[in-house]
Amino acid sequence: MNLPVLIRYISHTLHTFVRICSPDGQIQCAVCDVGGLEDTLIKQPDVYDFLLHRENTDLPIIKGINDTIAYVQFFVDSDCFLVGPVSFSSPLYPLHQLEHVIIDSQLKNHLSVFSYHHFCEVILFFYNVLAKESLSEDEFISCNFVKSFSSDQLQQDFSDYLFERQESEQKHNPYDQECREQKSIEDGDIEQLKRSIAEDYSGSPGVLSHDSLRNFKNLCIVVITLASRSAIRGGMSPELSFSLSDNAIQRIEAENNLVQLEKMLREIEIQYAQMVNEIKKAQKGTLAHRKNPHIIKCKDYIFSHLHDKITMDDLAYETGCSPNYLSQLFKEHEGISPLQYILREKINRAKNLLVYSDYTYSEIAAYLGFSSQSHLGKQFKKFTGYTPMEYRRNFMRQNP
Structure with missing residues (x-):
């Protein structure tokens, strides 16, 4: 394998440094394909120690700096590879994080901005070319972002939640009402949808957040998602249905008035039913009921x-x-x-x-x-x- 060519390719792709370090944390060589880029971060002693500290795995570990800049460290045989710094288009919250670091503005301006997925693809390619066994994206995510928890913990949380609801005699809204609501969208039956929405029942919607506004927005997202799938079953183009759903959820996220949110949600459901109704009218007497x-x-x-x-x-x-x-x-x-x-x-x-x-x-x-x-x-x-x-x-x- 031509390691120097591979390292230069990774440096060129991510516009940053690729370093090879000894197991005891000494930088042996550094390659950077970007002219004028000076890594002032690694010159800070606390950052240097953080980046070169060996974790309890040889797999690629993201080392975050202030949520917006990161390096990746991994080991293959006796060599330690350190890639970075790299800047991201949205905050990154890896398990290994160093905060309150002073970042030079000139360095910030010099770094290219990447999406997490692009960065992940390049790092996985680099690691998998060098390592004996390939690493999947799910494994990469698990070792960098997922705190360890057990299925027993999940079961315990569910058991406690279920007990609390039963003790307080809380019930969800009936499932058959939800079925009627979604079926009316699938059928394009606007009047039936309005009747389903107006039904009175003793239960309550689910609790998806302890913040009342966030909880209702989450419920709106669930209802819109179900409506979009019902509309697809009713004959709407999936791409059209998904686009309407995306736009509707963005509108929901931008609104903070609970009364207005409920009105918007019902209008969105009716809009889905109307669009399906128009499709069914146009398809009357055809084989449209048989999906192809x-x-x-x-x-x-x-x-x-x-x-x-x-x-x-x-x-x-x-x-x-x-x-x-x-x-x-x-x-x-x-x-x-x-x-x-x-x-x-x-x-x-x-x-x-x-x-x-x-x-x-x-x-x-x-x-x-x-x-x-x-x-x-x-x-x-x-x-x-x-x-x-x-x-x-x-x-x-x-x-x-």
Whole structure:
């Protein structure tokens, strides 16, 4: 193995130092592929001792500095490898952490910023090339972030919690009500959903946090997640459903008024039911109730590429079907051809942009892959009976 080339590759990839140290903690050589980078941290005696201290394992150990900078130490045979410093895009909380360290601003500015997953991939590659046995990402996470606990502890905690609820005669809301609520979303039955939401019962929602606001937000996230899965079972594209869920949860996280949160949650559930209802109306008399993986993949691709020009060849390549077979299969399940479906979805997206954005008609046409503003206008009127200007004038929401 050409170790110098490997070390230089790791240094170049992570834009930092790779050092080889002796077992007693002396740096024998250091390689850095970044010109002008000076590691002022390791010159501090307490940081040096922390970084070179050998833990009770030879596996890669992340040594964190103030939650935002880290090194990795691991041993292979008699050599100790130390990689770092590396900066992260979000705080890192490894088990081995040194806090309240003075960090030179020049060093901070010199370090490249990485995501944890990219960093993990590079370190695992480095270690697995050198070590006799390969290390998985789960094992890497376990030895760096997971405090040891036993299944007995989990069981004890659950037993104590269960005893406390039984003593206080606390009950959860009935499961059958939840089933009715989710089934109404799956069926696109808006009125049944409203009736299910309005049901009165003696139980209470789960306790997911001892902070009341955080608890309700957590409950909202659970309900939205269940609603998104129910909508997928009802025929919604998984990608569309997941995107709505992501956006809804972001809205929930940004709101701190409990009354407003509950109103938002119910509106989100109803929005899911309405979208499923529209899908079922469009699919009436087709084979849509029989889920087909090619159709699901096709619709997900269309949703993800609505701002592009989509061809039958694109869809055929994505699904692994011939264009003719896919077109026939799609029409059997959706009642329209793939190209008609694409146009319908583009018009739906245009309606959304006309109502909720300030984009010009030509910008909307360009974003959605129409050849011109007039092309968009012609297709839009064919589908809606309105010109884009008339639709915006009649339906645009005014900003508060």
